[in-house]
Amino acid sequence: MDPTKVTIPPMKDLTDENITANTHIINSQGPDKRLQFLMHSLVSHLHDFARETRLTTDEWMGAIHFLTATGQKCTDTRQEFILLSDTLGLSMLVDAMNHPKPPGATEGTVLGPFHTHDALEFENGESICSAGKGEAMLVLCTLRDTAGRPVVGASVDIWETDETGHYDTQYADRGGPDCRGILRSGEDGFWFKGIRPVPYPVPTDGPVGDMLLKLKRHAYRPSHMHFKINAPGFDELVTALYVRGDPYETSDAVFGVKSSLIIDLRKIEDAALAAKHGMQVGDWLLVHDFVIITNEESDALRRAQAKEALRKLGSVAMLNSDGLPTAAELD
Amino acid sequence: MDPTKVTIPPMKDLTDENITANTHIINSQGPDKRLQFLMHSLVSHLHDFARETRLTTDEWMGAIHFLTATGQKCTDTRQEFILLSDTLGLSMLVDAMNHPKPPGATEGTVLGPFHTHDALEFENGESICSAGKGEAMLVLCTLRDTAGRPVVGASVDIWETDETGHYDTQYADRGGPDCRGILRSGEDGFWFKGIRPVPYPVPTDGPVGDMLLKLKRHAYRPSHMHFKINAPGFDELVTALYVRGDPYETSDAVFGVKSSLIIDLRKIEDAALAAKHGMQVGDWLLVHDFVIITNEESDALRRAQAKEALRKLGSVAMLNSDGLPTAAELD
Numbered sequence: 267m268d269p270t271k272v273t274i275p276p277m278k279d280l281t282d283e284n285i286t287a288n289t290h291i292i293n294s295q296g297p298d299k300r301l302q303f304l305m306h307s308l309v310s311h312l313h314d315f316a317r318e319t320r321l322t323t324d325e326w327m328g329a330i331h332f333l334t335a336t337g338q339k340c341t342d343t344r345q346e347f348i349l350l351s352d353t354l355g356l357s358m359l360v361d362a363m364n365h366p367k368p369p370g371a372t373e374g375t376v377l378g379p380f381h382t383h384d385a386l387e388f389e390n391g392e393s394i395c396s397a398g399k400g401e402a403m404l405v406l407c408t409l410r411d412t413a414g415r416p417v418v419g420a421s422v423d424i425w426e427t428d429e430t431g432h433y434d435t436q437y438a439d440r441g442g443p444d445c446r447g448i449l450r451s452g453e454d455g456f457w458f459k460g461i462r463p464v465p466y467p468v469p470t471d472g473p474v475g476d477m478l479l480k481l482k483r484h485a486y487r488p489s490h491m492h493f494k495i496n497a498p499g500f501d502e503l504v505t506a507l508y509v510r511g512d513p514y515e516t517s518d519a520v521f522g523v524k525s526s527l528i529i530d531l532r533k534i535e536d537a538a539l540a541a542k543h544g545m546q547v548g549d550w551l552l553v554h555d556f557v558i559i560t561n562e563e564s565d566a567l568r569r570a571q572a573k574e575a576l577r578k579l580g581s582v583a584m585l586n587s588d589g590l591p592t593a594a595e596l597d
Numbered sequence: 598m599d600p601t602k603v604t605i606p607p608m609k610d611l612t613d614e615n616i617t618a619n620t621h622i623i624n625s626q627g628p629d630k631r632l633q634f635l636m637h638s639l640v641s642h643l644h645d646f647a648r649e650t651r652l653t654t655d656e657w658m659g660a661i662h663f664l665t666a667t668g669q670k671c672t673d674t675r676q677e678f679i680l681l682s683d684t685l686g687l688s689m690l691v692d693a694m695n696h697p698k699p700p701g702a703t704e705g706t707v708l709g710p711f712h713t714h715d716a717l718e719f720e721n722g723e724s725i726c727s728a729g730k731g732e733a734m735l736v737l738c739t740l741r742d743t744a745g746r747p748v749v750g751a752s753v754d755i756w757e758t759d760e761t762g763h764y765d766t767q768y769a770d771r772g773g774p775d776c777r778g779i780l781r782s783g784e785d786g787f788w789f790k791g792i793r794p795v796p797y798p799v800p801t802d803g804p805v806g807d808m809l810l811k812l813k814r815h816a817y818r819p820s821h822m823h824f825k826i827n828a829p830g831f832d833e834l835v836t837a838l839y840v841r842g843d844p845y846e847t848s849d850a851v852f853g854v855k856s857s858l859i860i861d862l863r864k865i866e867d868a869a870l871a872a873k874h875g876m877q878v879g880d881w882l883l884v885h886d887f888v889i890i891t892n893e894e895s896d897a898l899r900r901a902q903a904k905e906a907l908r909k910l911g912s913v914a915m916l917n918s919d920g921l922p923t924a925a926e927l928d
Contacts, residue, residue: 272815272845272847272848274848276847276848277847277848277849277852277854278846278847278849278854278855278856279854279855279856280686280689280693280852280855281693282690282693282694282906285686285689285690285693285852286686286690288686288852289685289686289852292812292814292848292852293812293814295812295813295814296811296812296813296814297813298811301811301812303650304650304652304656305812307646307649307650308646308685309685309686311642311643311645311646312642312685312687313686313687313690314642315638315639315642316687316690316691316694317690317694317906317910318638318907318910318912318914318922319634319635319638319921319922320694320903320906320907320920320921320922321635321691321694322691322695322921323691323692323695323696325635326682326687326688326691330676330678330679330682333664333667333668333678334668334671334676334678335668336664336668337664337665337666337667337668337669337671337678338668338669338671340665340668340669345661345665347661347664347665347668348661351657351661354620354639354640354643355611355616355617355619355620355640355644356643356644356647356657357657358611358616359613359616359617359644359647359648360647360652360653360654360657361654362611362612362613362616363613363647363648363651363652364653364654365654480627480629480632481623481624481626481627481632481636482626482627482628483623483624483626483627484603514603515609516603516607516608516609517603517605517607517608517623518608518609521608521611521616521619521620523608523609523610524609524610524611525609525610572651575613575648575651576649576651579648579649581649583649589651590650590651590653591649591650591651
């Protein structure tokens with residue numbers, strides 16, 4: 267860049283007292299006012315964190331190494347930074363703000379690091395798990411809008427671990443997707459065969475596992491099955507159902523459990539039902555009614571909650587056309 | 598972990614309003630009170646950042662990808678996270694807090710991502726650059742304590758770019774260290790041959806470069822030469838000398854310039870001096886007096902500044918034996 271084009275005020279002799287204000291100035295030269303707002307908040311909090319903790323050079327270098335190792339642990343099928351976000355409660359917070367739900371709608375929860383984009387499509391009634399996996403479970407679901415009308419044609423993406431608590435992406439010899447699949451909803455909802463969920467630890471062989479160990483936190487998630495539901499005109503629902511009575515129900519390592527998402531796992535008692543779905547009496551049965559909300563419902567709620575939250579925080583930020591706080595236009 | 602050993606209060610139904618307090622509880626189970634304090638501050642700021650900005654799911658995923666790419670850009674000779682810290686002003690802040698200097702002592706500045714651990718040792722008077730590099734420059738320095746006594750036997754680690762603005766670690770075919778070296782100080786200080794520093798852009802072929810571009814920031818650092826000085830009993834000095842009049846003197850991409858570190862580059866006029874050092878009249882000459890402080894001086898100053906800073910912030914944190922704020926012992 268041509269130095270004669272530098273338009274910021276002269277900047278040198280930066281100290282712990284003036285570095286933050288000057289970083290804001292140098293970050294405020296671009297046209298993207300939302301990005302400016304994000305950077306202003308990020309830099310303020312990052313610097314305040316260092317100032318309040320009197321972060322030492324060794325601790326700073328430790329953080330550099332931790333973040334580097336976290337990035338380098340990531341692969342096409344492993345996302346250690348999402349796991350870090352999950353274990354620090356950030357993922358839950360971001361989901362809550364972006365996908366608020368009115369009473370009666372199915373609540374959301376963390377996506378987690380194990381969703382993939384290579385799940386196969388299945389017909390309703392098929393098994394998303396290969397033969398020999400876990401204890402067979404029949405899953406019967408309805409899918410409706412908040413007015414009680416069936417939502418037809420939704421894409422329902424489902425994933426769960428095998429009976430040992432491992433996702434297919436954790437297999438050393440992963441050939442392709444397993445214990446995951448995509449269904450289309452009909453007038454009657456969607457139904458499929460899976461296996462009974464089990465509790466499992468999040469991966470602990472990386473930097474996040476080291477962090478949990480140092481903090482004396484356990485790494486377990488209670489038994490659950492993930493669902494990601496997309497339908498035209500509706501807000502994406504990322505959620506999971508949790509099996510009631512799991513020993514980790516109230517200490518989930520990634521803060522995902524919500525009372526409304528805890529379900530009672532039953533056994534199939536009706537021989538006709540078993541026969542209809544090619545199951546045995548005594549196999550596990552999960553029945554649940556999902557309710558999703560429209561983009562309009564979601565957007566209105568999100569904007570209202572953002573306004574209220576900013577009011578509580580005493581923020582005077584302007585809201586842009588997306589209802590997001592943004593830096594003021596200076597010209 | 599045995600779930601019967603979980604001692605935290607039951608935790609579920611986490612929302613954007615209660616997630617932060619509950620993350621603090623789950624992070625407060627270990628014995629390391631300093632780590633607890635760091636995590637408490639980190640999580641508070643991380644969550645407040647998301648809440649204040651109403652961080653969107655897309656922006657969150659963008660950040661996940663940015664951090665992942667930053668980690669994956671790092672190699673043995675490339676540290677993209679240090680570059681990120683430098684460009685966000687964090688490195689300058691951490692150095693200022695950890696290595697405060699009394700009047701008269703040489704100020705510190707950013708280490709940057711280009712220091713290596715494989716620099717060779719040189720005798721005073723030798724050239725740290727291989728033949729054919731840049732415009733020859735003689736560097737004559739003294740090294741004293743704050744009482745004016747010479748500091749003998751210090752390790753002085755020096756690094757600079759070549760005349761094209763590239764460090765040796767940026768060479769595709771790097772065979773070994775170049776334009777870097779380690780000297781030992783004597784009664785007369787230390788002296789060596791290098792080349793005239795030039796301005797250069799920080800590496801822009803990674804995520805940090807993308808960030809600077811989006812923020813319309815230039816990537817340049819003004820001409821400088823790095824020094825890292827270690828002597829038994831003395832606080833490590835990480836600093837650099839900047840050439841007066843550089844076009845980027847007041848807009849350094851990493852906020853490193855301090856008035857006291859800007860030096861006047863002269864030319865050798867004295868034929869005897871030139872002859873003594875195997876230089877030519879007209880070659881560049883850099884003369885500087887470094888003053889380093891003892892560990893005791895540094896420690897006392899750091900503790901006093903930490904106390905004062907925490908008082909200003911209204912913090913009631915306890916200070917541990919290192920003078921660092923820490924979580925209170927609960928038992």
